Amino acid sequence: MWLYLLALVGLWNLLRLFRERKVVSHLQDKYVFITGCDSGFGNLLARQLDRRGMRVLAACLTEKGAEQLRSKTSDRLETVILDVTKTESIVAATQWVKERVGNRVMWLYLLALVGLWNLLRLFRERKMVSHLQDKYVFITGCDSGFGNLLARQLDRRGMRVLAACLTEKGAEQLRSKTSDRLETVILDVTKTESIVAATQWVKERVGNRGLWGLVNNAGISGHLGPNEWMNKQNIASVLDVNLLGVIEVTLSTVPLVRKARGRVVNVASIAGRLSFCGGGYCISKYGVEAFSDSLRRELSYFGVKVAIVEPGFFRTDVTNGVTLSSNFQMLWDQTSSEVREVYGENYLASYLKMLNGLDQRCNKDLSLVTDCMEHALTSCHPRTRYSAGWDAKFFYLPMSYLPTFLVDALFYWTSPKPEKAL
Structure with missing residues (x-):
């Protein structure tokens, strides 16, 4: 990571020099x-x-x-x-x-105003919703990772958790670690009939109270690599889960959320701010950001709040180095001999090494993300966006605001180069 750090320091000094020269x-x-x-x-x-x-x-x-x-x-x-x-x-x-x-307005007044705003924000965000034990929250993707931890976390808070798992095994393991309040349902977000059945199941439980919280957490990484190596199905399979699944689950349950004047929490990613690789993952997360923005504005008329959580790199199934490396090798094997000649074996080896080491660079503390989700569900004044993890807050998010040519240059310097690169 020293190369990344060196590039970041150089970029910071360039930005600092530019900022300080402005009079x-x-x-x-x-x-x-x-x-x-x-x-x-x-x-x-x-x-x-x-x-x-x-x-x-x-x-x-x-x-x-x-x-x-x-x-x-x-x-x-x-x-x-x-x-x-x-x-x-x-x-x-x-x-x-x-x-x-x-x-004349002086800088002291401005400083006081900024301080006052931060105090007010802190006070507003600490105010919690009452009667949490009567609130129902429906969470997708609870077999493992963020969804699993959030389900257990909210169950400990006394909330009525409705946890959707992809497999019966995942559902059983979750129920064994929680109270009798928590209920599970099998849900495949890529299948309309599964979503319809799960929505009806939720409706039977919430009744006239409505659904307080919907957390769209289910997601996969799919194939990551150069777009040129992909076919349509490689990308579509990720969009079906990460984007179209989020949209269809939301559209099915929104009437229940509106009835409760509740919350929708969509899990995006820093990959929804910076497209750092090819494949469907970044595309899907950009889509989640756009869908959430339009949904937030539409539902604000009914007292429903929509929040976006943008985690950095955390150790979950999505960032599993073995799975990502296997998928990358599969992409390499399906490419033409011409493409393999252009990129070369060294490119393959460098990329596989980077993916295999991803686990070591990921944050193990998933609660940094689930705490954001919990706040979005339980605070009277939730944020519109939550950046979870130090890498998201101080590296990827600031980088997303830099001029495009600087971001492109940073990726160019730090990414593996094809053998036939100019």
Whole structure:
């Protein structure tokens, strides 16, 4: 990972250099109040800013120091006598400054506003929904990973969990670790008849109360690799689960969620912000982001809140290195001899090595993701988006806001190169 770190540091320094070279406009209208201007740093800074055309208000301890400073500067610069050890002197100087700056907004006000907003946000987000023991939550993909942990987590909170599993074995294992409140149903999100049956099952349990929470968590990684190696089915099989499954389950259960004025939580990914590989996975997560955005706006009229969870790399079945490597090898085997010649054996070996080492780079603490899901379901004021994991917060999410050419360059530098690359 040293190459990634080096690239990140270089990118950060470029961004920092660009940001720091950007200068505030209309400096001639800006007032600056400086203490200790009789000599030293304060004296030099006052003269320096005066030369830049700024409105300098210089506080000196003695009249002699003030006179000497005025003699070396323009008429814009004004001085006041200030002894910072005396309250009455500070009050008088503050009033003198206030008379000159008038009603101009100062940076201190902006800083106070930002601090106040963060305090308000913290207070709002800590306010929890009441009567959680009466709330029903339907979660897909509960055989393992995030869905399994969330089901157990919400069960411990006393909520009425309706857990959808793909296999009976997964359902049995989950029931063995939870209370009698939790109920399971078998659901294959790629089959309409399975979704219809599961929706009816949910409807029978929630009754007139409606469904408080829907968590679309079921997902697969499928085949990851160059798009050129894929066929339509390789991509469609992932979209059927990760995108079309999310859409169909949501459309089937939305009337129940609307009745409860509840929540929809869709699990996307940082791969819905940055497309870092070919195949259906990134496409599906971009689709989940778009679907969630439109759904949120539509359902806001009915008091329903829609949240998107964007995890970074976590150790689940989706990031299983053995499975991903096997699928990648399968793609290689199905490509033409021409494609294999263009990419070369070294490319295959480098990519397989990267996939096999993915497990070691993934975060093991899945609760960082499920805590986001829980907050989206239980907070009176949930967030629109949750970035889970340090890599998502401080690497992938910031990178998604960078200019495209910088992101492209970073991927170019750090990705395996085909043998016939120019």
